[in-house]
Amino acid sequence: MSKEQQNEVVEELVADETVESQETAEAGQNEAEAVDARYAELEKQLDESQQRYLRTQADFDNFRRRSIKEREELARYASMKLVTELLPVVDNFERATAAASVNDDAQALAKGVDMIFRQLTQTLEQEGLTAMNVVGEAFNPDFHQAIMTVESDEYEEGIIVEEVQKGYMLKEKVLRPAMVKVSG
Structure with missing residues (x-):
């Protein structure tokens, strides 16, 4: 190979390397731009998510305050x-x-x-208020309050003999237990 041919080959190799390095630089620059664009997009999504979170938090706080106020008003005027x-x-x-x-x-x-x-x-x-009818029933501490035990020939042990004070139920709940005398 002549010197001239060698110089031409070297020049071609140098030119190829220059093109490759330019292509690599351009690819790196394109990649950096793509990363920057993705970063900007993710930042935008983060900002939107934070704003949505803050609005949701404010809505929940308002709902909680409104619920407390409604509950207090209901209790006041029940x-x-x-x-x-x-x-x-x-x-x-x-x-x-x-x-x-x-x-x-x-x-x-x-x-x-x-x-x-x-x-x-x-x-x-x-x-929904009903009076309890308790005379003759078995004593039940959930519904009755025994104030005295008495001897009775008419009733067996543990049966209510006399009602001293009426007991009342409000729907299914005992409002006031009946005060009773129980056979002993």
Whole structure:
């Protein structure tokens, strides 16, 4: 090979290496640009996620505060319906006492009070209040409060002989246990 041919081959090799290094540099630059673009996209997604999280957190805090307020209001006014239903009973008591002060008819007053009592018990029953009938039943500490044990020929041991104070149920729950005397 002549010197001229050798120089040409060397020049071609150098030119090929230059092209390859330029291509490698361009590929590296393209890769860096792609990485930068992906990084920018991920940052944008992170910002959006953080904003969504903050909005959700604020919505939850508002919901929690609203729920607490509604619960407090419900507790404050829970008896409103019952009180509204009892107002006619109060009105009738006022009428009865006004009539009693004008009229000295004890029998009419007793009849009026009896009617008002029936109206009151009917209103309470509509709300789910029921009186317990306990005489003759077996003593149950979940429903009864024993205040005394008595001897009885009529009832066997552990049976309620007498009701001292009525017990009441509100729907399925004991509102007040009955105070009873139990045979012993």
